[in-house]
Amino acid sequence: MRASLVSAAAAVLAFSGLASAANLTEWKDRSIYQVMIDRYALTDGSTDHECAAHLTCGGTWAGLLNKLDYIEDLSFTAIQISPIVKNIEEHTAVGDPYHGYWSLDNYALNDKFGTEEDFRKLVAELHKRDIFLMVDVVVNNMAQAFDNVIPPKVDYSKFNPFNDKKYFHPYCNVTDWENTTDYQNCWLYPYGVALADLDTAQPAVANELNSWVKGLVSNYSIDGLRIDAAKHVNDEFLPAFAEAAGVFSIGEVLTGEINDLCRYQTLNLLQGMPNYLEYYPLTKSFRYEGTFEDLDDVRNKAKTGCNDVFALGPFVENHDMPRFASASDDLALAMNAMAYVLLADGIPTVYQGQEQHFKGNGTPFNREPLWQSGYDKTHPLYVLTSTLNKLRRHAQKLSPEYTEWPSETVVVNMNHYCLRKGPQGSQIVSCITNKSSQGDNFKIVVGGFQANDPVIEVLGCTTTTADAAGSFTSYQFDGEPRVYVHADMLKDTEFCPTTTVAQGKIGAASAKGAATGLLMAVTLGWAALFLA
Ligand SMILES: *[C@@H]1O[C@H](CO)[C@@H](O)[C@H](O)[C@H]1NC(C)=O
Ligand SMILES: *[C@@H]1O[C@H](CO)[C@@H](O)[C@H](O)[C@H]1NC(C)=O
Ligand SMILES: *[C@@H]1O[C@H](CO)[C@@H](O)[C@H](O)[C@H]1NC(C)=O
Ligand SMILES: *[C@@H]1O[C@H](CO)[C@@H](O)[C@H](O)[C@H]1NC(C)=O
Ligand SMILES: *[C@@H]1O[C@H](CO)[C@@H](O)[C@H](O)[C@H]1NC(C)=O
Numbered sequence: 001m002r003a004s005l006v007s008a009a010a011a012v013l014a015f016s017g018l019a020s021a022a023n024l025t026e027w028k029d030r031s032i033y034q035v036m037i038d039r040y041a042l043t044d045g046s047t048d049h050e051c052a053a054h055l056t057c058g059g060t061w062a063g064l065l066n067k068l069d070y071i072e073d074l075s076f077t078a079i080q081i082s083p084i085v086k087n088i089e090e091h092t093a094v095g096d097p098y099h100g101y102w103s104l105d106n107y108a109l110n111d112k113f114g115t116e117e118d119f120r121k122l123v124a125e126l127h128k129r130d131i132f133l134m135v136d137v138v139v140n141n142m143a144q145a146f147d148n149v150i151p152p153k154v155d156y157s158k159f160n161p162f163n164d165k166k167y168f169h170p171y172c173n174v175t176d177w178e179n180t181t182d183y184q185n186c187w188l189y190p191y192g193v194a195l196a197d198l199d200t201a202q203p204a205v206a207n208e209l210n211s212w213v214k215g216l217v218s219n220y221s222i223d224g225l226r227i228d229a230a231k232h233v234n235d236e237f238l239p240a241f242a243e244a245a246g247v248f249s250i251g252e253v254l255t256g257e258i259n260d261l262c263r264y265q266t267l268n269l270l271q272g273m274p275n276y277l278e279y280y281p282l283t284k285s286f287r288y289e290g291t292f293e294d295l296d297d298v299r300n301k302a303k304t305g306c307n308d309v310f311a312l313g314p315f316v317e318n319h320d321m322p323r324f325a326s327a328s329d330d331l332a333l334a335m336n337a338m339a340y341v342l343l344a345d346g347i348p349t350v351y352q353g354q355e356q357h358f359k360g361n362g363t364p365f366n367r368e369p370l371w372q373s374g375y376d377k378t379h380p381l382y383v384l385t386s387t388l389n390k391l392r393r394h395a396q397k398l399s400p401e402y403t404e405w406p407s408e409t410v411v412v413n414m415n416h417y418c419l420r421k422g423p424q425g426s427q428i429v430s431c432i433t434n435k436s437s438q439g440d441n442f443k444i445v446v447g448g449f450q451a452n453d454p455v456i457e458v459l460g461c462t463t464t465t466a467d468a469a470g471s472f473t474s475y476q477f478d479g480e481p482r483v484y485v486h487a488d489m490l491k492d493t494e495f496c497p498t499t500t501v502a503q504g505k506i507g508a509a510s511a512k513g514a515a516t517g518l519l520m521a522v523t524l525g526w527a528a529l530f531l532a
Contacts, residue, residue, distance in 0.1 A: 022223035031348040033076035038098040047371040053364040054095030061114040075389035078132035090145035093192030102143035105160040134224035141195040152194035200237040210244035227251040256280040262306035272311035292417035317351040325359040332437040332479035339481035342388040399426040420448035429484040454487035462502035477505040
């Protein structure tokens with residue numbers, strides 16, 4: 001761990017000369033809400049507009065501006081939005097460019113999302129509310145509709161800049177996803193849209209993109225970037241691009257392999273990435289496909305394999321993956337997944353609609369307009385997200401060490417996973433379970449506190465007291481997550497104005513005919529530490 005902290009510091013130093021705007025350290029305290037502009041809010045705020053999944057739905061920057069309270073009340077401190085530059089105009093065989101990824105002109109804003117004034121107003125209001133703005137940028141390719149005749153006939157003169165064939169790789173279709181040359185130099189998904197692949201290894205191309213992003217960040221006061229398809233450009237391009245931007249960047253590297261993901265940090269190519277390492281075992285452990293042991297294993301390997309797990313972004317949903325609830329619409333499972341994302345190490349990232357339990361499957365069905373929810377602030381997932389974001393901020397406020405305090409595994413077994421994060425007094429001990437709302441009642445013994453500590457469970461507002469070993473009994477029912485803190489941590493806060501003493505749910509258990517099992521969970525680390 002020490003070695004990885006040292007190299008993390010080295011990675012920070014490597015970027016520090018440039019960070020005048022929001023840097024990695026500041027981003028680590030944040031939590032990100034991912035907004036797809038076309039699907040977040042209409043300018044007039046109406047909620048009855050229906051639209052087809054592959055066509056433009058009409059959401060705008062002004063719509064988002066008018067509905068910022070929804071995000072602020074969820075207690076997110078950053079948003080990540082769709083790319084902002086002008087896209088192609090055509091309706092294609094694979095739909096409209098509603099998502100913003102089909103760049104035509106890097107120097108014009110996307111007028112489907114509004115005017116320059118609308119965008120500037122949005123940025124000003126975000127900053128007034130101390131919400132960071134992360135903008136998605138596309139560097140791998142420009143786009144043009146085509147008629148599916150291979151090779152695509154591209155009119156390069158339509159692009160701004162890059163208005164000549166010489167800036168692009170010659171056409172070939174990516175076919176070998178294991179061959180770096182192939183997936184970096186060939187063209188992605190040639191159907192309906194030609195994603196003309198920029199040759200970012202050419203100095204002329206790299207210099208132009210660097211100069212462009214520097215202008216973009218400073219002209220619009222952008223606080224951070226998501227670099228789309230970072231895995232599909234040459235390695236050397238990335239650090240210079242991020243340095244030119246001068247802000248924290250998270251690069252999309254879609255792989256669950258430790259070495260393939262972590263190399264972007266160990267080689268100083270990128271500061272942060274969405275945490276696809278945890279994504280797969282996390283979702284699988286709720287789908288009868290994997291175990292919390294697998295998740296725990298990946299988490300531990302990433303601590304040494306990557307330089308800085310606190311710069312990764314844990315998530316269970318984004319605009320590319322099937323929604324969590326597409327596999328099971330059990331609400332308790334979704335609550336556990338949400339609790340994990342918000343309380344694990346790293347920069348939590350939640351995709352719009354996740355807090356409304358949207359169920360869309362693969363793209364584009366995972367991009368439902370948020371207005372379909374009526375922006376319901378009483379949804380249990382909305383309430384949970386708001387509470388846990390607030391609790392994380394509270395822990396950060398009490399202890400500057402909280403954010404980069406490595407989570408320790410307190411319990412891991414078939415159905416339960418408990419993590420402890422933060423120094424004594426401001427630690428959060430969170431327990432997730434995959435038992436679902438149909439699961440039976442359980443008690444488990446959980447460590448993570450000191451002898452006789454008064455402990456409060458924040459979601460149910462129940463109290464208990466740690467024993468001589470710092471452990472306590474966690475009563476679990478309805479398959480819901482549990483989140484424990486030291487009682488002193490909640491003094492003079494809005495959390496749990498009233499509490500009751502923690503106990504099992506005997507009535508429900510007998511009603512279901514299920515036996516109340518007692519599972520003596522494996523208490524790792526902490527029990528041993530306090531007995532020693
Ligand atoms: C990041 O920015 C903050 C606030 O401006 C500053 O205090 C800190 O030193 C910066 N950290 C790095 C590593 O540049
Ligand atoms: C491109 O390759 C993919 C496999 O990666 C294949 O499914 C697709 O049909 C190919 N498209 C063209 C136009 O060759
Ligand atoms: C990798 O892909 C490139 C570009 O398509 C190709 O020229 C090369 O032969 C491939 N290498 C291997 C080992 O398949
Ligand atoms: C940023 O503003 C400058 C000055 O108006 C302009 O020349 C440049 O093209 C702008 N860059 C972008 C990416 O909009
Ligand atoms: C929970 O995980 C256990 C252990 O892998 C597995 O047997 C069970 O099917 C999982 N339950 C759900 C709902 O995924």
